Amino acid sequence: MMTDRVFRALALHxxxxxFKIALRSGARTISYCALAGFLAESAKALASSPRVVGISCDDPLEAALADIALTFYGHVAVHVPPFFSPTQRAHIATAAEIETFIGRSDTLVATESLPRPEACPPLGDPLNLPVAGARRIIFTSGSSGTPKGVIIGERQMAAAIAGLEKAISPRSDDRHLSLLPVAQLLEQVAGLYLPLLAGAEVCFCPEALTALFGGPMEPVMAMMEAARPTTTILVPALLARMVSELKLKRCNAPESLRLVAVGGAKTSPALLADAKAHGLHVYEGYGLSECCSVVSMARPGNPQPGTVGEILDGVRVRIDDGEIVVSGPTVMEGYIGQTPVSGEWRTGDLGRIENGHLIIEGRKDWLIVTPQGRNINPEWVESCLCADPNIPAAGLRLAEDGMLEIIAVITAPVDPARIKHLLANLPQYARPVRVGFAPASHEGLVKPGGGIDRSQLGHLSASLPFHSLCNERKERVA
Known part of the structure; x- marks a missing residue:
């Protein structure tokens, strides 16, 4: 299982x-020897702790250490994302029945504290075998804003790690730049445990969370330049901002960077072309938490533009009336409080398979049918705007008057003429007639995994001023 394989490898490293560095954050470094000693010492802290433990750490390195320790000792680890609202965090604590926390808590006193790896004595004996039965509960904000708890066990993690290992061939000399929150399952699987399995280094960038929601990119770019990473994982909004910074500085990404995985939302072809021109070797992937985060990924050396790559080994995908249906060992155990899942998982995503490569066409329940009978997948239109680094997300909707309108989430002022330019290559029937601008700071509007919280679009439509994309006349939609 996942715990045996990863932790046996860690003990061997x-x-x-x-003295090789396993984890790094700024000036703080933790060697593989210190990490093994930390796991041995953590037994004392976790021996009598409750089984369900929340992880609520602002520091990504501390969150990673908590996840590793809880997984090693067979606990149920529940990350409480730092970007969730107080209401969402309270919902997680109640729904998952969290008994205690590592880190801060809004409602309970954090009673667990783990030792600092740097202070742990050297490991005298070989590291014990991990305790079986570890699980993690991943809360996804989805499209409703109410987090749903996905239960992921060792079977799912083992299968996802094995599939990704074959797809991207991690190396012991890799240095992974961790930019996505550790609370996200994708970063746990591909950005933490996969590098540790290979004996590689994980370099955390705490400032990346701020940049993800429109904050300054300078610390992220400085970290990338200093760390000289070989791999990283991005969402399209972060990729767009990275490309913009490289353009501004008239330079390319570090030559060391051999693989940039991107997913979470549709990435525009224009952005992918810009990234390639600036030395970013981007490989698109597709997945969802319910299927342990990765279903398919483009393979280095065999990218197929317009697709999200080949299905991972061990994962089975079929298309049923246009919908992607997944089966195999990566499918979740189930949602908290609901009937366990067995067999297939209907993703709700539309797609097709061509020459062994998966093509995503949008969400089944987001499909817009215009009064003229045209079917439009909103992600297709939205991705055109998200090629602009100042627009991390966008939402297309059919307004009450039967016209298409789009809400652009912005981190800096954007001229409506820029929106017209970005949409110019779309066919006329898919072009929105007006645009409204909402700040990226609007709570919960931008999802860290990519995309927009669509449950907010109706309210925003009623409250925002809109700009016509036909004659630049400002208008108000009631």
Missing amino acids: ALQTP
């Missing part, structure tokens, strides 16, 4: 390359 601690013996063979004890």
Whole structure:
């Protein structure tokens, strides 16, 4: 299982390359030997702790250490994302029946504290085998804003790690730049446990969370330049901002960076072309938490533009009336409080398979049918705007008057003429007639995994001023 394989590898790295850096954040470094010692010492802290433990750490390195320790000792780890609202965090604590926290808590006193790896004595004996039965509950904000708890066990994690290992061939000399929150399952699987399995280094960038929601990119770019990473994982909004910074500085990404995985939302072809021109080797992927985060991924050396790559080994996908249906060992155990899942998982995503590569066409329940009978997948239109680094997300909707309108989430002022330019290559029937601008700071509007919270679009439509994309006349939609 996942715990045996990863932690056996970690113990071996601690013996063979004890002083090699496993985890890094700024000036703080933790060697493989220190990480193994930390796991041995954590037994004292976790021996009598409750089974369900919340992780609520602002520091991504601390969140990673908590996840590793809880997984090693067979607990149920529940990350409380730092970007969730107080209401969402309270919902998580109640729904998952969290008994205690590592880190801060809005409602309970944090009673668990783990030792600092740097202070742990050297490991005298080989690391014990991990305790079986570890699980993680991943809360996704979805499209409703109410988090749903996805239960992921060792079986799902083991299958996802094995599939990704074959797809991207991680190396012991890799240095992974961790930019997505550790609370996201994708970063746990591909950005933490996969590098540790290979004996690689994980370099955390705490400032990336701020940049994800429109904050300054300078610390992220400085970290990338200093760390000289070989791999990283991005969402399209972060990729757009990275490309924009490289353009501004008239430079390319570090030559060390051999693989940039991107997913979470549709990435525009224009953005992918810009990224390639600036030395970013981007490989698109597709997945969802319910299927342990990764279903398919483009393979290095065999990218197929317009697709999200080949299905991972061990994962089975079929298309049923246009819908992507997944089966195999990565499918979740179920949602908290609901009937366990067995067999297939209907993703709700539309797609097709061509020459062994998966093509995503949008969400089944987001499909817009215009009064003229045209079917429009909103992600297709939205991705055109998200090629602009100042627009991390956008939402297309059919207004009450039967016309298409789009809400652009912005981190800096954007001229409506810029919106017209970005949409110019779309066919006339898919072009919105007006645009409204909402700040990226609007709570919960931008989802960290990519995309927009569509449950807010109706309210925003009624409250925002809109600009006509036909004659630049400002108008108000009631």
